Amino acid sequence: MKRISVVWRLAFSFVIGLVVLSLLSGCASTGGGELSGASPAKAKNIILLIGDGMGPSHFGAAWLYSTRVLGKELRMVELMRRGRTAYMVNDTADAIVPESAAAASQMATGEKMTARAVSVAADRKTPVKTILEIAKEKGLAAGLVTTSRITDATPAAFAAHVAYRSDEEAVAVQELQAGVDVLLGGRKQFFLPASAGGKRQDGRDLVEEARQAGYAVVGDAAGLKAASGSKILGLFNMGNLAYEIDRTKTAEPSLAEMAAKTLEILSRNPKGFFAMIEGGRIDHAAHRNDAAGTIHEVLAFDAAVGVALDFQRQDPNTLLIVTADHDTGAMALVGGGRTSKGYGGNELAAIQKVQTSFEVMAGELGKNPAPEQIREVVKKHMAIDLTEDEARTAAGETVCKLGPAPAHHEVPALHGLAFVLRSYLGVGWGSQTHTASPLMLFGSGPGSEELVGFRHNTEVFRLMRAALGG
Ligand SMILES: [Zn+2]
Missing domain, CATH: 3.40.720.10 (Alkaline Phosphatase, subunit A)
Known part of the structure; x- marks a missing residue:
């Protein structure tokens, strides 16, 4: 009697194993990132x-x-x-x-x-x-x-x-x-x-x-x-x-x-x-x-x-x-900006006031802009009053000097500017590439x-x- 039950148990395990295997292989053929192979609808x-x-x-x-x-x-x-x-x-x-x-x-x-x-x-x-x-x-x-x-x-x-x-x-x-x-x-x-x-x-x-x-x-x-x-x-x-x-x-x-x-x-x-x-x-x-x-x-x-x-x-x-x-x-919209209280802020209104791309601003700034020049251009195109410290940080090109892959750093001051603008625009950047x-x-x-x-x-x-x- 005991022997029969072991045989049955083995047979039962074998059948369950087969079922599991077939289910697994079924999953692999349809859900593993491959196209399903079912004939797709044709598009004109x-x-x-x-x-x-x-x-x-x-x-x-x-x-x-x-x-x-x-x-x-x-x-x-x-x-x-x-x-x-x-x-x-x-x-x-x-x-x-x-x-x-x-x-x-x-x-x-x-x-x-x-x-x-x-x-x-x-x-x-x-x-x-x-x-x-x-x-x-x-x-x-x-x-x-x-x-x-x-x-x-x-x-x-x-x-x-x-x-x-x-x-x-x-x-x-x-x-x-x-x-x-x-x-x-x-x-x-x-x-x-x-x-x-x-x-x-x-x-x-x-x-x-x-x-x-x-x-x-x-x-x-x-x-x-x-x-x-x-x-x-x-x-x-x-x-x-x-x-x-x-x-x-x-x-x-x-x-x-x-x-x-x-x-x-x-x-x-x-x-x-x-x-x-x-x-x-x-x-x-x-x-x-x-x-x-x-x-x-x-x-x-x-x-x-x-x-x-x-x-x-x-x-x-x-x-x-x-x-x-x-x-x-x-790119990340980040909390804790000028108008934010904890996570309650909304810097989108500041973004709405921006009238010009960095590309055009870069043309006005030239290669090595002075802090005062950065303040003027930012005020004119972005309606933002940078502090002297912030303008100096941008002009110091700190972000580019520390960061990798300088391929797109035509005007390095802009990356420093993007960094100090984080608290005004509520946007942070993890990379320049x-x-x-x-x-x-x-x-x-x-x-x-x-x-x-x-x-x-x-x-x-x-x-x-x-x-x-x-
Ligand atoms: Zn690219």
């Missing part, structure tokens, strides 16, 4: 919006500013409520803290990349096919849009293959060769030879070549609005476009205006389209630790998300994805079923490819 169009440098805290700061100061909800929140959201990480082949070329190339190709490589394998030679190239092969239209340079890392990753992102001259050629129907952004200088005020060493005039290839070439917001035809090359600045906070003083289009024109033109292709629309200067403002500049860049990006959402309402057969390539600056912060990945429409759980940015490519039918 894909709109991928990338906030360059937009960590969750940038989004959070913009949400508070929008709801409390401007009295309106973010369009990104509308999208999250309508769709799905995932937690996304972005480490690369050789870095835990990525830069834009590798991060964007991972989303464009699905392969892990090395730093500064643009959609090439680890040998820095072999091209890796991008989602834009797959879309073009299927007969779809394609567009790339940014407030940064159109030859910068993020747009480049979708239509070019170069060993290093700094080869913007080659990127310009390849973007046109790839047949990208709409190209909107800055960096006109890499489309023009030196004789026409550009920086091309090979003497080519890509603007003229684009015209002959059937592109309408435009250079300001009015030109963009008036443009028709199926191909547009819009180059609105020799360098980056102006920051949103400064843009009203220029003739440049907003990111939302560029997005609207892009979707209008690309949607004429009956087979559908792929568009990548980038808020390229969230990253730049965050590198400079410019709190107001960063928030206005996120809001401009949010308006472009709104344009995409409105388009999706008209054509629901559109997969809409919003994400970031990496976090920049480790990128961080490894996890990011948000969200969206809606056919194929968005996979935008849940824990994702790596290489999976963005896979789910877009699946939505296009593999």
Whole structure:
């Protein structure tokens, strides 16, 4: 009797073990960060919006500013409520803290990349096919849009293959060769030879070549609005476009205006389209630790998300994805400011008074500004009266002298200024460069079923490819 019971117990344990194993293997095939493999819904169009440098805290700061100061909800929140959201990480082949070329190339190709490589394998030679190239092969239209340079890392990753992102001259050629129907952004200088005020060493005039290839070439917001035809090359600045906070003083289009024109033109292709629309200067403002500049860049990006959402309402057969390539600056809204009592403060009103980007202020300050000069410029553009001590701290460049990675320290005093402004604006910064912060990945429409759980940015490519039918 006792022996029988041992046998039964063993048999019972074996069966339970099998059940547990099969459950575990079932979990591993669906919940371990891989795409489920279930045949996804097909999308006619894909709109991928990338906030360059937009960590969750940038989004959070913009949400508070929008709801409390401007009295309106973010369009990104509308999208999250309508769709799905995932937690996304972005480490690369050789870095835990990525830069834009590798991060964007991972989303464009699905392969892990090395730093500064643009959609090439680890040998820095072999091209890796991008989602834009797959879309073009299927007969779809394609567009790339940014407030940064159109030859910068993020747009480049979708239509070019170069060993290093700094080869913007080659990127310009390849973007046109790839047949990208709409190209909107800055960096006109890499489309023009030196004789026409550009920086091309090979003497080519890509603007003229684009015209002959059937592109309408435009250079300001009015030109963009008036443009028709199926191909547009819009180059609105020799360098980056102006920051949103400064843009009203220029003739440049907003990111939302560029997005609207892009979707209008690309949607004429009956087979559908792929568009990548980038808020390229969230990253730049965050590198400079410019709190107001960063928030206005996120809001401009949010308006472009709104344009995409409105388009999706008209054509629901559109997969809409919003994400970031990496976090920049480790921005944080912090308690304990000038008007704060413990955690009760609200420094958003001080941010609202800021009229100018750090970039423009830097131009007025010059390389080594004196404390008194810093006080004057801050008073003029930010309506803040710094104390002499604070101005001296900024002028002393202490933050830059102590901090790592001085790549973006064009005016070191600005980082000291950002530090002393913490008690006025309620914004602190953990870095002047990128961080490894996890990011948000969200969206809606056919194929968005996979935008849940824990994702790596290489999976963005896979789910877009699946939505296009593999
Ligand atoms: Zn950056």
